[in-house]
Every structure is written in C-alpha cells, then in structure tokens.
Amino acid sequence: MPHTLDKIDTQLLAILQKNSNRTTKSIAEELGMSTSPIFERIKKLEKEGYIEKYVAVLNNKKIGLKLTVFIGITLQGHTRSYLEKFVKEINNFPEVIECHRVSGNFDYLLKLVVEDIEAYETFIISKLTLLPYLGNVQSLIALSTSKETNEIDLSRVL
Amino acid sequence: MPHTLDKIDTQLLAILQKNSNRTTKSIAEELGMSTSPIFERIKKLEKEGYIEKYVAVLNNKKIGLKLTVFIGITLQGHTRSYLEKFVKEINNFPEVIECHRVSGNFDYLLKLVVEDIEAYETFIISKLTLLPYLGNVQSLIALSTSKETNEIDLSRVL
DNA sequence: TTTAAATAAAGAATATTATCCTTTTTATAG
DNA sequence: CTATAAAAAGGATAATATTCTTTATTTAAA
Numbered sequence: 001m002p003h004t005l006d007k008i009d010t011q012l013l014a015i016l017q018k019n020s021n022r023t024t025k026s027i028a029e030e031l032g033m034s035t036s037p038i039f040e041r042i043k044k045l046e047k048e049g050y051i052e053k054y055v056a057v058l059n060n061k062k063i064g065l066k067l068t069v070f071i072g073i074t075l076q077g078h079t080r081s082y083l084e085k086f087v088k089e090i091n092n093f094p095e096v097i098e099c100h101r102v103s104g105n106f107d108y109l110l111k112l113v114v115e116d117i118e119a120y121e122t123f124i125i126s127k128l129t130l131l132p133y134l135g136n137v138q139s140l141i142a143l144s145t146s147k148e149t150n151e152i153d154l155s156r157v158l
Numbered sequence: 159m160p161h162t163l164d165k166i167d168t169q170l171l172a173i174l175q176k177n178s179n180r181t182t183k184s185i186a187e188e189l190g191m192s193t194s195p196i197f198e199r200i201k202k203l204e205k206e207g208y209i210e211k212y213v214a215v216l217n218n219k220k221i222g223l224k225l226t227v228f229i230g231i232t233l234q235g236h237t238r239s240y241l242e243k244f245v246k247e248i249n250n251f252p253e254v255i256e257c258h259r260v261s262g263n264f265d266y267l268l269k270l271v272v273e274d275i276e277a278y279e280t281f282i283i284s285k286l287t288l289l290p291y292l293g294n295v296q297s298l299i300a301l302s303t304s305k306e307t308n309e310i311d312l313s314r315v316l
Numbered sequence: 317t318t319t320a321a322a323t324a325a326a327g328a329a330t331a332t333t334a335t336c337c338t339t340t341t342t343a344t345a346g
Numbered sequence: 347c348t349a350t351a352a353a354a355a356g357g358a359t360a361a362t363a364t365t366c367t368t369t370a371t372t373t374a375a376a
Contacts, residue, residue: 100300103301
C-alpha cells in the first residue's frame with residue numbers, strides 16, 4: 001500500500017537530492033532526531049521506490065564533453081515497428097542522453113552531450129541521417145546553460 | 159596542473175555514475191586492487207572536480223510529477239539587462255529544471271517537470287506569459303521517455 | 317644499464333558509520 | 347483511561363572509511 005510522505009520524509013528527500021553522502025548522524029542532527037528513525041526512513045524511501053538510486057554527478061566539461069544539443073525530429077513513416085526500431089537505434093547512440101516522444105511540432109526530442117561542434121556534426125552526418133524515414137530535423141545548440149539539475153522542488157508537492 | 163585520467167580513473171567514474179553507494183572494498187575487488195588506491199583515486203577525482211557531487215535520484219512520478227515539458231522561447235527585445243532579468247526569473251520557477259540559451263529557432267529552451275497538464279497550463283498562464291517581451295513560445299510535451307540519464311558514456315572520451 | 321626519486325599500491329591500524337536490537341515514548345482507537 | 351500500535355531513542359556491534367607506514371613500480375637521469 002502506498003504510504004504517504006510526511007514532512008520528515010520530504011525533508012529527507014530534499015537533503016539527499018542535494019547531497020547523498022551526508023551521514024545519517026549529520027542529517028539526524030539537522031532534523032533534531034536520533035539516527036535510527038532517520039536510517040529507517042531512508043531505507044523505507046528506497047524500498048518503496050521514492051529513491052531510485054544514488055549516483056555521482058560528473059563535470060562533463062572537464063571530461064571533454066563541452067557541448068549540449070537538443071534535436072527535434074519528425075518522421076515520415078509512422079508504422080509501429082519502425083518507430084520501435086528508430087527509438088532503439090537512437091537510444092544506443094552514446095551521445096544521446098535523453099529521448100522523448102513528444103507532441104507538438106516534432107515527433108521526438110533528443111538531448112545530446114558531445115565533445116564539440118565537430119562531434120555534433122559527425123553525429124548528424126554519420127549516425128542520425130543514416131536512419132530511414134527521417135523527416136524534419138532541427139537542432140538547438142546550447143550556447144550557455146543557466147540551470148541544469150535533477151533536483152526537484154518538493155515544497156510544492158507535499 | 160590538470161592530471162590526465164588513466165583507465166582506472168575512467169572505470170571508477172563509470173562505476174560511481176551508475177551507483178555511488180558502492181563500497182570501496184567492492185569496487186576494489188571488481189578492479190582487482192586494494193582499497194587504499196581506490197579510495198585515494200576517488201578523493202582525487204572529487205578534489206579535481208571530475209566528480210561534482212553525489213545525489214539521490216528520485217522517482218518523479220511517484221512524487222506526483224508526472225509530466226515533462228520542453229518549451230522553446232523567443233524574445234522580442236534583446237537588451238542585455240533584460241535577458242539577465244528574464245533568465246533570473248525563469249530560473250526561480252521551481253517547475254524549471256533546465257534553462258539553456260540556444261542558437262537555432264529559439265532563444266531559450268526550458269525543461270520543466272510538473273504534476274500534470276493542468277499544472278503545465280497554470281505555469282504558462284500565470285507565470286511564463288506574465289514576463290514581458292515574450293515572443294514565440296512553443297511547447298513540446300513528453301508523451302513518453304525512452305531514455306533519460308545523466309550517465310555519460312566514458313568509453314568515447316578516454 | 318644502473319641508480320635515485322617520485323608515484324602508486326599494499327597492508328595494517330583506527331576512527332566513524334551504518335546497521336541492528338531493545339527499550340521507551342508517543343500517538344490512536346476502543 | 348487503557349490497551350495497542352507506531353515511531354523514536356539509545357546502546358551495541360559489524361562494516362566501512364580513512365589514515366599511516368611499508369613495499370613495489372615506474373620514470374628519469376646518470
């Protein structure tokens with residue numbers, strides 16, 4: 001049964017979203033509790049699926065991936081089997097970190113992280129445009145990014 | 159001085175990107191080393207900024223945020239001071255998790271995570287369209303998402 | 317080659333933490 | 347009020363992170 005989140009749970013999620021390496025002790029102190037209930041609540045949040053995983057966030061630029069690009073795509077044919085194949089291919093490209101089927105002026109929106117403009121062009125020419133039934137393709141190249149986070153503001157949810 | 163990453167460093171980043179809660183012991187075993195060099199390498203990767211932070215990834219749907227939307231925006235006026243104000247306002251909206259200045263058919267591309275269509279409309283009507291000098295606004299609503307990750311494929315970098 | 321210096325790994329010791337268990341408190345329903 | 351269930355506290359223990367010292371490996375100079 002889906003257990004509802006109380007204020008402490010929400011605070012825990014907010015804290016762990018920012019920094020998942022905090023010790024239960026330090027969190028317990030911040031919330032004015034002892035470590036055991038904090039520990040147990042976190043385990044429950046994990047088990048019930050509110051927390052999916054814990055990951056290290058890397059600095060893409062430092063790793064040599066300096067360019068983010070969004071690509072809107074329309075397809076010419078829309079058979080189900082083709083769509084599935086298309087998505088499968090797209091998802092296998094390591095440059096693609098997001099692939100959304102969308103409504104609006106495109107069928108798909110991709111988010112890519114690549115080394116530079118050259119790598120972007122290589123992707124377009126030697127990967128994307130090789131896919132059949134490709135219609136309109138429109139790229140938006142990120143010139144600068146003022147916000148980019150996974151962190152969800154929980155104050156509006158609970 | 160910028161230290162280059164060797165194969166072990168790359169493997170460490172790949173591992174921690176997937177799961178940052180692995181113990182150094184378990185990683186050491188996987189890589190056939192003892193714990194101390196693993197520990198020290200991770201600390202170095204943190205200190206040198208390859209690893210920015212460790213975070214918990216939440217299940218947005220479970221939290222009640224079921225809709226992802228991308229919004230392309232063009233502005234009518236482009237004075238520097240206005241752009242700055244615009245970006246500042248946009249970034250303060252909790253719905254907005256990404257804001258990119260882009261080249262192409264739009265000036266800005268936003269990524270939003272909201273409860274549902276209603277919350278999306280509320281955002282448009284009572285937040286976005288209140289900003290002055292707004293030109294064209296085009297939304298792409300995610301119908302389904304086949305890939306959405308932060309995980310970078312490191313095999314192509316080093 | 318040989319040797320010295322620097323770098324990385326191994327191994328062991330210690331301090332912290334996570335984790336578990338029991339007791340106490342708090343909240344709730346009858 | 348009392349009985350029951352749920353949550354928190356507190357303490358004990360096992361596991362882990364972290365530090366330090368020693369050993370091995372690599373690198374560069376002689």
